[in-house]
Amino acid sequence: MQFDHIVFDNDPAQYITPSWQDLDQLSFELAKQVIGSGEKFDLVVALAKGAWPMSRALVDYLAMSNLVSLGIRFYSGINQRLKEPEVYQDLPVKVKGKRILLFDDVADTGESLIFASDYLLEQGAALVKTATLFFKERSAIIPDYYASRTNAWIIFPFEIREMSQLLSNNWRKQGLAESEINARLKKLNFNEKIMQYFAKIEK
Numbered sequence: 001m002q003f004d005h006i007v008f009d010n011d012p013a014q015y016i017t018p019s020w021q022d023l024d025q026l027s028f029e030l031a032k033q034v035i036g037s038g039e040k041f042d043l044v045v046a047l048a049k050g051a052w053p054m055s056r057a058l059v060d061y062l063a064m065s066n067l068v069s070l071g072i073r074f075y076s077g078i079n080q081r082l083k084e085p086e087v088y089q090d091l092p093v094k095v096k097g098k099r100i101l102l103f104d105d106v107a108d109t110g111e112s113l114i115f116a117s118d119y120l121l122e123q124g125a126a127l128v129k130t131a132t133l134f135f136k137e138r139s140a141i142i143p144d145y146y147a148s149r150t151n152a153w154i155i156f157p158f159e160i161r162e163m164s165q166l167l168s169n170n171w172r173k174q175g176l177a178e179s180e181i182n183a184r185l186k187k188l189n190f191n192e193k194i195m196q197y198f199a200k201i202e203k
Contacts, residue, residue, distance in 0.1 A: 001026055001148045008184055010174075014152040017189045023157070026133045026147040027054045031061030033145040034101065039129060042098040045070050045120065047112055048089055050105035053158045054133065058103060068092055070119075072112055085115045096124030106154060107132045107146065110139035155188055161198055164190050 003016040018026070034041075044064060046055035048071035059067045071089025074082060100120055107113055107130075117128045134154055135146035155163050164185055171181050185195060 001029060003148070003150065003152070005152050006187060008187075015155055015188055016150060016152045017155045018157070019189075020157050023054050023133065024057055027057040028061055029147040030131050030133065030145050031058060033147075034062060034131065037145070039101075040099060041101040041129070042066060043068065043093070043095065044101045044103055045091070045095075045116070047072065047102070047104040047116060050156075051103045053156075054105065055103055058131075062101075070116055072115055072119075074111065085111070087119065091123070094124075095120055097126050099127040100125050100129070102128055102130045104130075104132050105156065106134040106136065107139040107141060107143050108136050110141035113139075113141050113143065160190060160194060164195060164198070 001022070003018060003022070005014040005016060007014050041062075041064065043066045044055060044059050044062070046052055046067060046069050048069050052069065055067055055069075059065070068091055069089060070091055071087065072085055073088045074085050102113065102116055102120065104113060113130050113132070117130060120128045129145070130141065130143040131145040132143045133147050135143055135149050136151055137149070138151070167185070167188075168181050171184065176184075182195075186192065
């Protein structure tokens, strides 16, 4: 599944804006790949917090009931990278001897998937396979299953407030006028009423 890239003048980034329906279709495509592979899993481990929204759809399509979350932190603050990644939200179940499907929204650098896979194996997992909605070529790991390949900046529908603030601040630093920023957000399919609400309460 491919997406049209959105580009702006004097902005080196390219953007894609998958909808909730798109993400559901990607989850279905992932499930078809897993089912088609013939692999059987005991547990889906969703990486916090990007994998949370679509993990429920994935386990539904896989007809699996066992779903847990694992949280990994690489930064303690803005640009404050930890010497080593740390688990800040541990597994609520034992994984020894289990066959695990590790799920995330995107394989970007791949660091989270690599660290989480190693961690699960250290905890005694019998097998760990990885699955992501999106895969970026710069990733240090190619997921065993992925539904779409892109190198664009992905704007997910479950991070509207965070992403609109981040993009707006970046563009203000570049000297863009508020009217141009609003026009760009509109082109990226940000809901205007939602943007207006947060703009009011953040003043």
